[in-house]
Amino acid sequence: MSDKSVKRRDFLVKLAQGSALAATAGTLWAYMVKQEVRAHPYALRPPGALAEHDFNALCIKCGQCVNACPYDTLKLAGAGGDIPIGTPFFKPREIPCYLCPDIPCLKACPTGALSPKLKNINDSRMGLAVIDLEHCLSWKGLRCEICHRECPLKGKAIVLETHPRGISKHAMFFPIVNSDYCTGCGICEKACPTSEPAIRILPHQMVQGKIGEHYRLGWTFETEITQEFKPAAPSAPPAPAEVPKQAPGMDYLNEGGL
Amino acid sequence: MSGMPQYSRADALASIEKLRRRAWPARFWSWRYIVLRRLSQFGILLLFFGTAHWGWQAAKDVPVLTGNLSASEFMGWFPMADPFAVLQIFLTGHLLQPEVILGAAIVLGFYLLVGGRVYCAWVCPVNLVTDLAGWLRQRLPIPALFALSRNLRYLVLAAALVLSAITGVAAFEWVSPIGMMHREIIFGFGLGFLALSAIFLFDLLILKNGWCGHLCPLGAFYGVVGRTALIRVRFDKASCTHCGECARVCPEPQVLNLKKLEEVGLVASGECSNCGRCTALCPEDSLNFDLRPLIRKHHEARAGGQV
Ligand code: SF4
Ligand code: SF4
Ligand code: SF4
Ligand code: SF4
Secondary structure (H helix, E strand, O other): OOHHHHHHHHHHHHHHHHHHHHHHHHHHHHHHHHHHHOOOOOOOOOOOEOOHHHHHHHOOOOOHHHHHOOOOOOEEOOOOOOOOOOOEEOOOOOOOOOOOOOOHHHHHOOOOOEOOOOOOHHHOOOOEEEEOOOOOOOOOOOOOOHHHHHOOOEOOOEEEEEEOOOOOOOOEEEEEEOOOOOOOOOHHHHHOOOOOOOEEEEOHHHHOOOOOOOOOOOOOOOOOOOOOOOOOOOOOOOOOOOOOOOOOOOOHHHOOOO | OOOOOOOOHHHHHHHHHHHHOOOHHHHHHOOHHHHHHHHHHHHHHHHHHHHHHOOOEEEOOEEOEEEEOOEEEEOOOEEEEOHHHHHHHHHOOOOOOHHHHHHHHHHHHHHHHHOOOHHHHHOOOHHHHHHHHHHHHHHOOOOOOOOOOOOHHHHHHHHHHHHHHHHOOOOOOOOOHHHHHHHHHHHOOOOHHHHHHHHHHHHHHHOOOHHHHHHOHHHHHHHHHHHHOOEEEEEOOOOOOOOOHHHHHOOOHHHHOHHHHHHHOEOOOOOOOOOOHHHHHOOOOOEEEEEHHHHHHHHHHHHHHHO
């Protein structure tokens, strides 16, 4: 073999070795990153946080939101914990978000991981309160309703439904969460007196279902009805029923010459 | 201007002897940069910590220095951000808010002027760990296990950028021991210290200057940034006796290639972190911090003075 081809072979082998090393190390690195990013599905983010994937990409892990929170609600995740490394989160049972009207955490965020599009703190959706009906005191028939009373959006995010019970017992007062209004602040979870909270904040994707596009709730008039059947136009008043000439009797079915 | 100056072994040995025999005041004086660097490194961490934990404020509702080395705000209005982290996020294809971009530009501009790896020697907390490992290693009989190219870090740097684009998150920020260290000092304990112990042991027992000198992509990034820095170490070839003590204390000894220094008259490599070890140590006072545009003038003045 000539000198040149030996040199070339050496070069190619080196190249192959180098690429193999780079590919192995790169794959390992990417795997580590993916593992870390595979968000602990229960991570609750500060108000205004983007969807988890975008949030993970944009958050620079600076902790300015953590410093800005006057209630020490937010923490920055350490390495090796359950929450993706270096990102802010909160645990409502320890300290909930008190829904500051001026949203200092969001204002402190330099990257937009907490989106400045959120203007009104009541529009934030950090998670959704979910009641464990089996362990809620009110659903058992006691008069608790603490979550309802503490909820900053009471009457909207948590409503009470009364259900009569038999004679001589008071009615039952069921707290019910309305996802149209619940911010996920977790004040209810903090306040719930049961030894493990009967109401908890969970990320929406963990609890919220979705009905298929094809279902039509015909009885709710907001629902557009697409089949050919159309209900009678409500404007046309129904024709007044004809007054029978004689009192209905055995023969009334034969009226009209039948 | 003649050809190559001649160096005698005797001169070099005399220089080394001079160094060994320094009086204590001179010895203390030669530690000035290491003291300043530690003050700078700890001071910055302390400002972050004090703001986070003791609510340090410059005025009412004006936190002194909030955030951490990834992104911060000084005195409530002056944004700063890690340009390498911002570059990675940019490569994930996400739109950043102007504040963090401005912050990254400010920091980048600063290091373009003073030297990129000034971050390494004067700011980075991991430098505390790797300096300690390096200091110990010099005093312990630990043989080299293998050699690794110092250019490997540029590959790691490239990989960090490529992987950011592929995985959709800032690839280095999610595994960075630097981030772990300052975050966990400022915001509370995690398992980051394990990563740092690994770096310490790696540097101490496996590869000398292993992390900072061979692998760290942030150091590599700042090495690229620092190529045109204003503040550089000037080299005076007339007084240098080639004793080689400077390269012995330098964590990046390849930047002190004396032949090259003679040609350009300064430590030109971006890998120099302006740590000042060599300038404080040189027994002949041949190495000194200077401003790049003034270096030529100072050379001429010195040569003129001696003629
Ligand atoms: S809205 Fe207020 S209480 Fe809630 S996380 Fe932000 S700063 Fe803290
Ligand atoms: S302020 Fe923004 S970028 Fe910084 S940690 Fe909080 S969410 Fe992340
Ligand atoms: S506070 Fe807890 S126990 Fe009481 S009503 Fe609410 S969920 Fe039930
Ligand atoms: S090389 Fe990396 S770890 Fe070392 S001092 Fe520089 S930035 Fe810090």
